[in-house]
Amino acid sequence: xxxxxxxxxxxxxxxxxxxxxxxxxxxxxxxxxxxxxxxxxxxxxxxxxxxxxxxxxxxxxxxxxxxxxxxxxxxxxxxxxxxxxxxxxxxxxxxxxxxxxxxxx
Amino acid sequence: xxxxxxxxxxxxxxxxxxxxxxxxxxxxxxxxxxxxxxxxxxxxxxxxxxxxxxxxxxxxxxxxxxxxxxxxxxxxxxxxxxxxxxxxxxxxxxxxxxxxxxxxxxxxxxxxxxxxxxxxxxxxxxxxxxxxxxxxxxxxxxxxxxxxxxxxxxxxxxxxxxxxxxxxxxxxxxxxxxxxxxxxxxxxxxxxxxxxxxxxxxxxxxxxxxxxxxxxxxxxxxxxxxxxxxxxxxxxxxxxxxxxxxxxxxxxxxxxxxxxxxxxxxxxxxxxxxxxxxxxxxxxxxxxxxxxxxxxxxxxxxxxxxxxxxxxxxxxxxxxxxxxxxxxxxxxxxxxxxxxxxxxxxxxxxxxxxxxxxxxxxxxxxxxxxxxxxxxxxxxxxxxxxxxxxxxxxxxxxxxxxxxxxxxxxxxxxxxxxxxxxxxxxxxxxxxxxxxxxxxxxxxxxxxxxxxxxxxxxxxxxxxxxxxxxxxxxxxxxxxxxxxxxxxxxxxxx
Ligand SMILES: [Zn+2]
Numbered sequence: 001x002x003x004x005x006x007x008x009x010x011x012x013x014x015x016x017x018x019x020x021x022x023x024x025x026x027x028x029x030x031x032x033x034x035x036x037x038x039x040x041x042x043x044x045x046x047x048x049x050x051x052x053x054x055x056x057x058x059x060x061x062x063x064x065x066x067x068x069x070x071x072x073x074x075x076x077x078x079x080x081x082x083x084x085x086x087x088x089x090x091x092x093x094x095x096x097x098x099x100x101x102x103x104x105x
Numbered sequence: 106x107x108x109x110x111x112x113x114x115x116x117x118x119x120x121x122x123x124x125x126x127x128x129x130x131x132x133x134x135x136x137x138x139x140x141x142x143x144x145x146x147x148x149x150x151x152x153x154x155x156x157x158x159x160x161x162x163x164x165x166x167x168x169x170x171x172x173x174x175x176x177x178x179x180x181x182x183x184x185x186x187x188x189x190x191x192x193x194x195x196x197x198x199x200x201x202x203x204x205x206x207x208x209x210x211x212x213x214x215x216x217x218x219x220x221x222x223x224x225x226x227x228x229x230x231x232x233x234x235x236x237x238x239x240x241x242x243x244x245x246x247x248x249x250x251x252x253x254x255x256x257x258x259x260x261x262x263x264x265x266x267x268x269x270x271x272x273x274x275x276x277x278x279x280x281x282x283x284x285x286x287x288x289x290x291x292x293x294x295x296x297x298x299x300x301x302x303x304x305x306x307x308x309x310x311x312x313x314x315x316x317x318x319x320x321x322x323x324x325x326x327x328x329x330x331x332x333x334x335x336x337x338x339x340x341x342x343x344x345x346x347x348x349x350x351x352x353x354x355x356x357x358x359x360x361x362x363x364x365x366x367x368x369x370x371x372x373x374x375x376x377x378x379x380x381x382x383x384x385x386x387x388x389x390x391x392x393x394x395x396x397x398x399x400x401x402x403x404x405x406x407x408x409x410x411x412x413x414x415x416x417x418x419x420x421x422x423x424x425x426x427x428x429x430x431x432x433x434x435x436x437x438x439x440x441x442x443x444x445x446x447x448x449x450x451x452x453x454x455x456x457x458x459x460x461x462x463x464x465x466x467x468x469x470x471x472x473x474x475x476x477x478x479x480x481x482x483x484x485x486x487x488x489x490x491x492x493x494x495x496x497x498x499x500x501x502x503x504x505x506x507x508x509x510x511x512x513x514x515x516x517x518x519x520x521x522x523x524x525x526x527x528x529x530x531x532x533x534x535x536x537x538x539x540x541x542x543x544x545x546x547x548x549x550x551x552x553x554x555x556x557x558x559x560x561x562x563x564x565x566x567x568x569x570x571x572x573x574x575x576x577x578x579x580x581x582x583x584x585x586x587x588x589x590x591x592x593x594x595x596x597x598x599x
Contacts, residue, residue, distance in 0.1 A: 012429055013337055014373065023432060056529040060371055070367025072425075078440045079425075099427060101363065104334035104375040105221040105309040105385065 002031025005039060005090050009048065013100035015071065018055040025052060029090070041073065042066070042086035044096065061098075072099045133236065133281050148180065182206060187279065191233050204401035205233065211400045212236040214301040216289055216317055218265040219243075220380060221331050222307035223255035223272075224389035225396070230273045232397055236281045237273070238301055241265040242288035252382035289313060291462050291469065294320040303399055305392050306330040309374060311366045312469040318343060318359030319450045319457045319467070322350060329395045330359065331388040334378050338388035338428040341441070342395050344451070346421065351453035353444050356421045360457075361445040369474035384430050391426065420444060479558040481565050488579045490587035493551060502549040505542055507533075507563045508585075512555065516585075516597045526559040530566035537567070546571060550578045557584040 006028045016023045033043045045067060049058055059068065066086060067073055073080040074097040075088055090096075181188070183205065188195070195205045211234045215222045218241040230237055245256045245268050255272040256265065266286040273282060285297065289308075298304060298320045306317045306328060314330065321328040327345035331338065341362070348355025375385075420443035427437045450457040461467050496502065498520060506513055507526040517523065524540050527533045537543055542550065550567060554560040557580065564580040571577055581587070589596035 012427065012432070013339070014334065014378070023429075055527075056532050059368070060528075063368075068368060068371070069365035070363065070371060072362075072439075074439050077437065079442055081442045082422075082440060099339075100371070101367065102332040102334040102337060102339050103309060103311055103314065103372055104378065104380055105217055105219055105307050105332050105388075 002038065004028045005031055005092050005094075007044070007090060007093070008095045009044075009052075010095070010097040012097065013102055015061065015098050015100045018053055018057065018061055019048075020054055027052065038089045040086060040090060041075070041080060041088045041096070044090060045086070067098065070101045072101065073097070074099060129283055133283055136281070183209070187233065190277070190279070194232060200397075200401055203403075207401045208233050208397065209235045211303070212238070212301040213303055213305065213396060213400075214238040214240065214298065215305045215307055216240045216313070217307035217309065218253075218255065218269045219249065219307065219309065220252040220333065220375065220382070220385035221389040221392060222305070223253045223269060224386045225305050225307055225392040226269055226273055227255060227276060228390055228393035229396060230277045230280050230282075232393070233277065234280060234400070236283060236301075238283040238285060238297075239266045239269055239273075240285035240287070240289060240297070241269075242286065248376075252380060252385050254386065289316060289320075291316060291465055291467060293463075295324055295459055295463055298324040298326055301326060303327050303329070303396055305396060307389065307392065311372060311473045314359055315366065315472065316469050319462060321347070322358050322451045323457070323459050323462065325349065327356070327399050328359075329392045329399070331392045333385035333388045334373060334375060334380060336381055336384055336430040338384055340388055340391050340395070340426040340428070341423055342399065343423060345399060350451045350455045353420045353446065354418060355444055355451060357423045357442060357444045358448060358451045360450045361443075361448045362423065362425075362441060364445065364449070366473040369476045372473075372476075381430065384428070387428060391428075479561045481561050482568075482580055485576060486564060486568065486579050487561075487582045488551065489582050489591070490584075491591045493581050494588075494592045500548075502551060503542060504551045504553060505537065505563070507552060507554045507559050512599070515599055518553075521553070524563075526554065526563050530562075530569070533563055534566055534570055543570070546574055547577065551581055552578065553581040553588075554584045556586050557582055560584055 006026070008024065008026055010024050011019050012023060019025065029039055029044060029047050031039055033039055042065075045062060049062060053061065061071070062068060073085075075083045076095050080086075080088060182202065183191070187205075191205050194200045195202060213229055213234050213236065215226050215229075215238065218226065218239050222239070222241070226237060226239060241264070243265050245253070245261050245263055245265055247258075247261055249256055250258065253265075255269040257268065257272070260268040260271065264286045266284045270282050270284055273280065289297070294316060304317065304321050304326050306314060308314065308317065309332075318328060318330070321344050325344075325347040327347050328343040329340075330343055331340040333339075343356060343362075344358050345356040346354070422443045423441040425439040425441050427439065429435060429437075444451055446452055447454050449455060457467065504518060504521040506517055506521045506523050508523070509525045510523065513523040513525075522540055522542055524533065524537045524542060527536065534543075552560040552564040552567065554563075560580045564578050567578040568575070585596060589598060
């Protein structure tokens, strides 16, 4: 069994409303998913829905198995598209930020 | 459906507005040219035939003392008032005379003269950009004034563009202001953008954000885009450098970062979600700053904008600034991607073209989706605010207010019970249960909210829970908006 992975996840741009109105969460997720693969961001998104999100409006966070359009995922201050997107394998103490884009002005 | 005559009339109006705006721009540059010639002529007559050499290089000849007192402006690239006005920024190496002249030459378009556009326009006008275009189709409302700093109490009802013009002209009359008192539309977007060097997106909706980005790519203009809501803001400089579509060395566009629009129901406006004035102000000021940086960039840095790319050049990545007023740290800069090889607007595979844009075949409203007003109840389940006001207040009926706690604490009707709508029937019903709303099945239940949308959803949830007592739950049509209009004009209009 792989060791659990401690992470900091943050929600901003309004997404914090879906996570008990709290922006920053220190969590620890299993080191492997159900199939024994190293935990990646896709697995983290599922895990957050199942374990951290109390709000029933899942569609405000996920759509078609990934984050909904208009949500950016930032891994250690980089857009996840630069890090392999959902396939990025999480490392201990990674900082993962979920940002909903704003449109007001 | 609008009739084809309506559509034609609308097209004609747009065409006319478009031509008027082009005329205005052409007249403004004509005025500039005449002024330059006038200045030149007076310089020639003041200095005599032998001293009319070109003084625009970095070391203008020092004029003799007499000429200096007579007509300073003739010998120097800026007028004496301009040196005084811009001196504090010109003595910094980042700007210098070079940068000030670049600003003076620059034409900047601000789309949206609201919470972002007002401070952005103020700082750009203050900094001495040569031409400042203002575009907005709205009029000033009292609820704008806590953040839209170029407007004023005395100008409520005036067009935002005219109101901002008054403020900006008083701030700096040296700037050439161009007023576009209409909303941006795909048909005329290109012809307006073509007249400028850089564009600031200060609008408040995804539809305009995609339209502005697409037009910036098609007209090769760098775009400074910002947004704000509640206590947070975001800023990104796009299409910088503004390479032609298909050139991966150009900066990414809005569609590279956000290929798909967010679901319409996830988009909150400042009116719905709230906005803290200084938060949107910070973002607008930062837009002005980024525009000044782009406009005054030194030629070395601009080297990458020439066609000869150094062999080691990397595609340009954008960077997103996130401001969160109540978080620590407040500011955070995120490395974003470069151009997307399959972007719909800026790649070789693009589908957004000048033709598809100006023909109106790109439907931005349909692309971003619309939220339709909630309408889930039958007519018998809805009661007007007036009718509700006639009902006796006794223990036969209960009023459930589904606004959030903050709004409820601003104003509430005596005896009402606050059960904020949670977005979900089951979780809301269990909260209603906790507050004792469901104790007596036979009591009439009236549901109210700010505008009459959430109250319908909550009433529907309640009706499904109380199937045995049809007609016992009603929603108050148009909520407290109607209450203020038809029953109690003193109800706070927040
Ligand atoms: Zn693009």
